[in-house]
Amino acid sequence: MGKLILDTLGQTLGNFFNTVALFLPHVLSMLVIFVAGFIVALILKVIVRRIFGIASFRKYCDSAGLTQMMRKAALPPPVDFLGQVVFWVIWIVFIVLGVDALGISAFREQISRFFMFLPQVFVAMLVLFIGLLVANFFSRATLLAATNANYRSARLLSSLVRLLIIVFFVTMALEQIGLGRRVVLIAFSLAFGALMLGTAIAFGLGGRDVARRVLERQFLHKEETAEKDEEISPL
Amino acid sequence: MAEETFLSDEFIRKLTAVGEVDILVGVPTFNNRGTIEQVVNAIQLGLVKYFPRERVVLVNPDGGSNDGTPEAVKNASIPDFRTLLSSRPLRTIHRVSTTYGGVDNRSSAWRIIMAAADLLRARACAVVSPDIESITPEWMEALVRPVYKEQFDLVTPIYHRHKYDGLLVKNIIAPIIRSIYGVKVREPVGGEFGFSGRLACHYMELDAWHEEFVRARTEIWLTTRAITDGFRLCQSFLGPKIRAPESSAQNIVATIQDTLGTLFRCMENQQSYWVSRTEPPQPVPVFGFEYSSGLEPRRINRKRMLAMFKNGVSQLTPILESILSAETLAKIQGISQQDEKHFRFPDELWVKTIYEFAASYHRSVINREHLLQALTPIYRGRIYSVVLESQRADAEQIEQRMEALSQEYEKLRPQLVGEWARKA
Numbered sequence: 001m002g003k004l005i006l007d008t009l010g011q012t013l014g015n016f017f018n019t020v021a022l023f024l025p026h027v028l029s030m031l032v033i034f035v036a037g038f039i040v041a042l043i044l045k046v047i048v049r050r051i052f053g054i055a056s057f058r059k060y061c062d063s064a065g066l067t068q069m070m071r072k073a074a075l076p077p078p079v080d081f082l083g084q085v086v087f088w089v090i091w092i093v094f095i096v097l098g099v100d101a102l103g104i105s106a107f108r109e110q111i112s113r114f115f116m117f118l119p120q121v122f123v124a125m126l127v128l129f130i131g132l133l134v135a136n137f138f139s140r141a142t143l144l145a146a147t148n149a150n151y152r153s154a155r156l157l158s159s160l161v162r163l164l165i166i167v168f169f170v171t172m173a174l175e176q177i178g179l180g181r182r183v184v185l186i187a188f189s190l191a192f193g194a195l196m197l198g199t200a201i202a203f204g205l206g207g208r209d210v211a212r213r214v215l216e217r218q219f220l221h222k223e224e225t226a227e228k229d230e231e232i233s234p235l
Numbered sequence: 236m237a238e239e240t241f242l243s244d245e246f247i248r249k250l251t252a253v254g255e256v257d258i259l260v261g262v263p264t265f266n267n268r269g270t271i272e273q274v275v276n277a278i279q280l281g282l283v284k285y286f287p288r289e290r291v292v293l294v295n296p297d298g299g300s301n302d303g304t305p306e307a308v309k310n311a312s313i314p315d316f317r318t319l320l321s322s323r324p325l326r327t328i329h330r331v332s333t334t335y336g337g338v339d340n341r342s343s344a345w346r347i348i349m350a351a352a353d354l355l356r357a358r359a360c361a362v363v364s365p366d367i368e369s370i371t372p373e374w375m376e377a378l379v380r381p382v383y384k385e386q387f388d389l390v391t392p393i394y395h396r397h398k399y400d401g402l403l404v405k406n407i408i409a410p411i412i413r414s415i416y417g418v419k420v421r422e423p424v425g426g427e428f429g430f431s432g433r434l435a436c437h438y439m440e441l442d443a444w445h446e447e448f449v450r451a452r453t454e455i456w457l458t459t460r461a462i463t464d465g466f467r468l469c470q471s472f473l474g475p476k477i478r479a480p481e482s483s484a485q486n487i488v489a490t491i492q493d494t495l496g497t498l499f500r501c502m503e504n505q506q507s508y509w510v511s512r513t514e515p516p517q518p519v520p521v522f523g524f525e526y527s528s529g530l531e532p533r534r535i536n537r538k539r540m541l542a543m544f545k546n547g548v549s550q551l552t553p554i555l556e557s558i559l560s561a562e563t564l565a566k567i568q569g570i571s572q573q574d575e576k577h578f579r580f581p582d583e584l585w586v587k588t589i590y591e592f593a594a595s596y597h598r599s600v601i602n603r604e605h606l607l608q609a610l611t612p613i614y615r616g617r618i619y620s621v622v623l624e625s626q627r628a629d630a631e632q633i634e635q636r637m638e639a640l641s642q643e644y645e646k647l648r649p650q651l652v653g654e655w656a657r658k659a
Contacts, residue, residue: 059599137602140554144608147550148488150543154550233478234403234490235424 023102030098037094045087052079066133093118117177124173131169135162167191241343242350246333250292250354253329257289258282258379259357263344265298267365268307270479274363274370275311281375283316283324286383294351295332296344304365305332342450345457352435359383360435361390364426369477377471378429381522388466390429391458392422393521394476397530398625398633402618403490405637407589408455408498414644415502415509415651416462417516420470423458424494427473430457434466448500451493459501463508472523475530491614492607499596510652516645527630540619541578545571547612554609558595563587567613580620582643588613590647594654 061067061078070078100111139162146154171188204211260278264271275293282291295308309330316323331351335343345362352360359382361375381387394401404424413419438457443449449456461468502509548555548571555564566584573579596606625633 062598062600140601140605143550143554144605147547148543148608148611150539150546152546154546233400234487235401235494 026102029101033094033098033101037091037098040094041087041090044090045083048086049079049083052082066136120177124176127169127173127176131166131173135165135169138162138165164192242347242354243333246331246347246351247354249331249333250351253292253331253355255290256292256329256355256357257359258286258291258383259294259348259352259355259360260291260375260379261294261296261344261348261351261360261362262308262365263296263298263341263348263362264300264304264308264365266300266302267304267479268300268302270366270368271304271307272311274365274367275308276313277370277372278363278375279311279313279328280316280320281372282328284320284372285376286379287323287325289383290326292329292331292351292355292357294348295330296347297332297334298340298344299334299336305334308332340450342444342453345453346439346444349435349438352432353439357432357435359429359431361429362427364478366479367426367476368479369475371474374427374473377473377523378427381469381471381520382429382431385469385522386431386467387429387469387520388431388434389458389461389468390471390522391420391468391519392425392427392476393470393472393523393525394422394425395472395474395525395527395530396476397533398628398630399533399535399622400476402621403494403614406585406614406617406621406640408494410586410637410641410644411498411502411589411593412459412462413516413641414648416459416505417509417512417514418462418468419516419518419641420458420468422470424452424454425476426454428454428457429471430461431466434461437464437466443504446500448497452497455494455497456501459498459505463505469520469522472521472525474526475528487614488608488611491611492604495592495596495607495610496603499593502593503597506655510655535622537619537622538575540615540622541575544612544616544619547615551609551612554601554605557600558606558609559588559591563591567616571616578616578620578623580617582640583647585617586640586643586647587650590651590654593651597655 058067058077058079066078070076070081076084096111096114099107139158142161143154143158146157151157167188171185175185260282262271262274262278267274278293282289293308295305297305297308309332333347335347348360348362351357359379361378363370363374363378378390378392381390401422404422408423409421412423438460441460443456548567552564552568555567559567563584567588570578570580570584592606592610595601596603600606625636628636
């Protein structure tokens with residue numbers, strides 16, 4: 001009996017050690033992939049920062065308002081940000097590959113789905129990035145045009161333009177990664193429609209007199225004063 | 236021979252038929268039916284009176300007028316010169332018209348005139364705006380004689396103007412050209428110029444005509460290139476400058492964008508000339524008898540001007556923070572709190588502001604068009620201050636104030652050079 005127990009225990013332990021012995025190389029492979037990935041990601045990060053660190057790219061980012069916009073969003077400058085993105089994307093890919101090296105079938109499917117999903121995430125990120133640039137450019141253009149036309153609420157107008165453009169691009173990005181496609185579209189349509197309807201009702205009914213005064217001030221007054229200002233020629 | 240591909244075959248044929256000339260006068264037009272006849276007649280009279288023996292051609296590049304301007308140029312005639320002059324024309328004044336694409340493409344008209352001067356080997360040339368109501372035959376002598384007889388290469392105009400006219404030129408452009416390029420030119424953006432055939436050939440050899448900033452305000456580029464390339468400059472007094480009402484209506488935002496955009500780009504392109512320059516500014520000879528007379532008073536909506544300055548400073552703070560130094564911005568914000576009676580925009584602060592805008596433009600801290608738009612409200616504040624200070628000032632006092640401002644620009648020049656070099 002005792003011998004049987006010992007044999008069973010021995011066999012179990014043997015099986016366990018065999019399994020561990022078979023699994024250990026996978027774990028080691030995973031660790032090696034992790035470390036290699038870290039080093040590769042680090043090297044690529046340095047290369048990217050060197051390539052995009054040239055003065056003309058920095059100047060372009062400054063002139064496009066990208067540096068300022070990222071500073072406002074508490075993000076590092078564009079070149080550093082690009083380096084960080086490259087580093088993390090490469091390392092995550094290596095981490096996923098390392099996990100795959102363990103040979104656990106349950107992970108395999110998830111990993112393949114992850115890789116299938118990756119391009120969409122990239123496109124969505126690109127859409128968001130472009131959206132931020134476009135929003136920043138047009139909100140600044142609106143602010144300047146409205147201020148030079150002597151609108152009192154220029155900043156409000158500019159913020160609204162920024163918000164609308166960002167919402168539009170976020171919707172596009174979410175649609176790209178297939179997240180709540182319909183929900184996002186409906187929510188956007190509802191919010192935009194409600195905003196417009198609310199503004200129309202508030203302006204048309206609630207503030208009828210104010211609306212009249214604002215329109216008079218903006219158009220009638222503007223024509224008169226513009227005419228007067230034109231009497232001195234700057235050149 | 237300069238590049239001629241942009242000239243139509245028909246135009247070249249007409250020019251060839253004219254042959255070599257001594258004097259060429261260019262009048263670029265676009266829908267100027269109301270004033271063009273008077274301008275062409277004044278040119279004809281001036282040429283007959285002062286240059287009766289010279290071979291002369293009038294070149295009219297037109298931007299595609301639909302009001303019959305080119306026909307008016309062709310048909311403008313003086314039936315009997317004897318009623319106006321003691322002399323009679325000894326030669327035919329040829330007239331050649333052509334069209335160019337793009338109404339706003341001012342440089343195309345300039346380029347056509349330069350190419351024609353080059354092709355016809357003209358010794359002296361003049362360009363006159365088509366919408367000037369105050370032109371007299373004497374303008375021809377004033378613009379052409381310094382080139383034709385005195386061997387100057389570029390003649391810039393001096394006008395007798397209302398004290399509130401041309402404030403952008405007086406407060407920014409002329410003093411910057413004086414302090415940066417070291418030449419005391421009073422009207423570098425005037426619509427009237429005289430230039431030598433030699434200078435026209437030189438301009439035609441330059442490869443900048445397609446550049447956006449040259450197209451926007453060609454006159455500034457022409458003036459600064461003549462300075463940097465070592466041509467002889469002089470100025471001629473023309474008298475009052477009164478433009479047709481529809482032409483004098485200028486959008487201040489667009490004017491600042493075009494004019495300062497061109498000036499800052501010229502500074503950028505020609506920095507090797509001015510950054511290391513240390514000589515004091517040189518005076519430019521002036522031809523003609525300068526006089527002043529009473530001009531019609533101007534109505535200015537000062538309250539609106541100040542309100543737009545205050546609103547602009549408050550609304551645009553986030554943008555101005557990226558253009559101006561903290562100290563300059565704080566001072567501007569400080570003066571924006573002053574009431575309308577005590578409001579003053581000091582010369583020193585104004586010059587610092589302009590130099591910081593120039594340096595920020597150079598290093599493109601934000602989109603360059605946006606940067607220039609952000610200057611407009613500040614310019615309004617400065618103009619309000621100038622108008623307030625010079626309400627009762629006469630021409631001499633105005634002149635003294637302009638001189639003081641120019642000296643301030645010169646005094647702070649090293650600051651711009653430092654900023655410019657540091658931020659390049």
